[in-house]
Every structure is written in C-alpha cells, then in structure tokens.
Amino acid sequence: MDDPSYYAIIPASVRYDKQLVPNAKLLYSEISALCNAKGYCWASNEYFAQLYDVHKNTISIWINLLAQEGYIEVSISKDDGNARRIRLTAKMPTINENIDTYQSKQGYPITEKIDTSQRKAEDPINENLKHNIKLNITKNIKENNTKEKISFSFETGGFENISPQQIQVWSQAYPAIDIELTMRQAAQWLLSNPKKAKSNYRRFLTNWFARCQDRGPAKGVSNARKYRQNTQYQQHNPAAIEL
Known part of the structure; x- marks a missing residue:
C-alpha cells in the first residue's frame, strides 16, 4: 500500500464529539488522508492495527463508532474481490500540491500525489468553503440522528x-x-x-x-x-x- 498523505483534516464535529474515543478521531484523520488518493479508503484493519500498534478488533470498534456517528460510510466492492471501501460522509478541503508549508520547511515528507486546495498554510480558509463544510457536516449528523430506532x-x-x-x-x-x-x-x-x-x-x-x-x-x-x-x-x- 502507498504511504498515506501527511495531510489530514479533522472537522470540529469530530474533534469535539464526546461519543468518540481520542484514537477514533486519529483514525478518522488517517482515513481522510487515504481518501485523497482515490476518493475512498481501501486500507484493511490489519494495516491500521500495525500503524497504531493495537489489535485489529480495536480498529473494528473505532470504525464502527465513526460509522454510527455518521462520519464515514463502509461498503463492500464485489467487483474488487469483496474489498472494503470507506468513504467520508462530508466533503473536506484538501491541500495545494504546490503548498509551501511549515511541515515542508521542517523536513516532514510530502507525497507527490497531493491533489488539492487553493491556499498556503498560513492563509485563512475561504469563508464560503467553511460554511459549506459546516452545512455538510450538520446535514450528515442530523441524518444519522434520525435513523429509525431499533x-x-x-x-x-x-x-x-x-x-x-x-x-x-x-x-x-x-x-x-x-x-x-x-x-x-x-x-x-x-x-x-x-x-x-x-x-x-x-x-x-x-x-x-x-x-x-x-x-x-x-x-x-x-x-x-x-x-x-x-x-x-x-x-x-x-x-x-x-x-
């Protein structure tokens, strides 16, 4: 598997969600980074378990928490040998491939395949973009909360x-x-x-x-x-x- 992008976005709704354990929030950021490549995350539980040095069962629990809270969607691709695909449920901003960031100055690696956003790291995010992100997140949370009660x-x-x-x-x-x-x-x-x-x-x-x-x-x-x-x-x- 290719190395994940070193850039990931964790929206405020994820960061401050009290239903999520801290490491589930980190897993969300890793999933969002991998989604930059193909639009979905194809990594296995074993991959994440090695990455975070935990048992695969623990990864399963974190993924289930994120799915229950409406932050990700999990599906199976029959055309790809029943491979699992994880998608984010809200569109998130990505990062400009020509960006000159603090990370690059400090020597952190940057993947060559980053396809993305319009601003340098020190510039503020466009207000309209922030507004759209908030609307998408709110919509997904509401849809999740209105699931029919079991x-x-x-x-x-x-x-x-x-x-x-x-x-x-x-x-x-x-x-x-x-x-x-x-x-x-x-x-x-x-x-x-x-x-x-x-x-x-x-x-x-x-x-x-x-x-x-x-x-x-x-x-x-x-x-x-x-x-x-x-x-x-x-x-x-x-x-x-x-x-």
Whole structure:
C-alpha cells in the first residue's frame, strides 16, 4: 500500500464529539488522508492495527463508532474481490500540491500525489468553503440522528428496524463474529431476562458485539457451538453479561 498523505483534516464535529474515543478521531484523520488518493479508503484493519500498534478488533470498534456517528460510510466492492471501501460522509478541503508549508520547511515528507486546495498554510480558509463544510457536516449528523430506532419484540423474540445496510456495517466493524447469529444470541438473553429490557437497543447490540469480538469466536460450526454454550451460561448467569 502507498504511504498515506501527511495531510489530514479533522472537522470540529469530530474533534469535539464526546461519543468518540481520542484514537477514533486519529483514525478518522488517517482515513481522510487515504481518501485523497482515490476518493475512498481501501486500507484493511490489519494495516491500521500495525500503524497504531493495537489489535485489529480495536480498529473494528473505532470504525464502527465513526460509522454510527455518521462520519464515514463502509461498503463492500464485489467487483474488487469483496474489498472494503470507506468513504467520508462530508466533503473536506484538501491541500495545494504546490503548498509551501511549515511541515515542508521542517523536513516532514510530502507525497507527490497531493491533489488539492487553493491556499498556503498560513492563509485563512475561504469563508464560503467553511460554511459549506459546516452545512455538510450538520446535514450528515442530523441524518444519522434520525435513523429509525431499533426495538426488540418480546412477542416475536427478535429485533426490529435493522436494515441490511446496518448489518453490513456491523459485519465490517466486527469481522470475528457472525452478526446475525450473535443477534439471535442477544435476543435469547433478552427473552431469558425480560426485566433487563433496554432503552437503547442499538447501543445494547454494539456493546454485545464488542464483547463477542473480544472473545473472538470463529464462524461456522465452532461459532454455533459457542452460541449454544454461551446461551446456556447466560441463562444461569444473567448478571455476568449485563451490558
């Protein structure tokens, strides 16, 4: 993989979002840098894990946080061998390839393929550009906040208002687990513990996925076996997995 651009933009909405852990904000900046090359980020969790010296599962959690907050979109390209593509949900300004910046004076490397903005580093960003960025970010945040609320039916024993796109996002964020199987596991726990009903099932599920991801169950037969074992354990030890 090519070296990423050394220039990245973190909008204020990301910097001051209390729902994001600090390293998720750094990951956003890295994704935005890689997006400069092709318009999307194609880096794998393993690449980011080596870059930040953390486990791949941790990267999955950060990516899921960014997707949930509406800052990135994750998709799968079937034409490219089911490769993952991450795109920013707001257009961000880039940097002039002829720029004479503080970084270049200090000897920091600058990629030759930077394609971008109109000003030197010391000049203020055009007010219209700042306004457009703010509008785009606000629009994406509002759209994210108006997502249909996930609910759980104790009559049918299943979760409701979960789209295939949401399943896909979770599958990318938590690759070590089978999302649909794990959702059935979570549903079984709720049915066994009706007094533990939740007010926010989206958060309940992501917390559940994160815990299962940390345990790292394999897919297929072994995953089904773990599901049965975990279900039996949860029925006898409900307090041990309270989220």
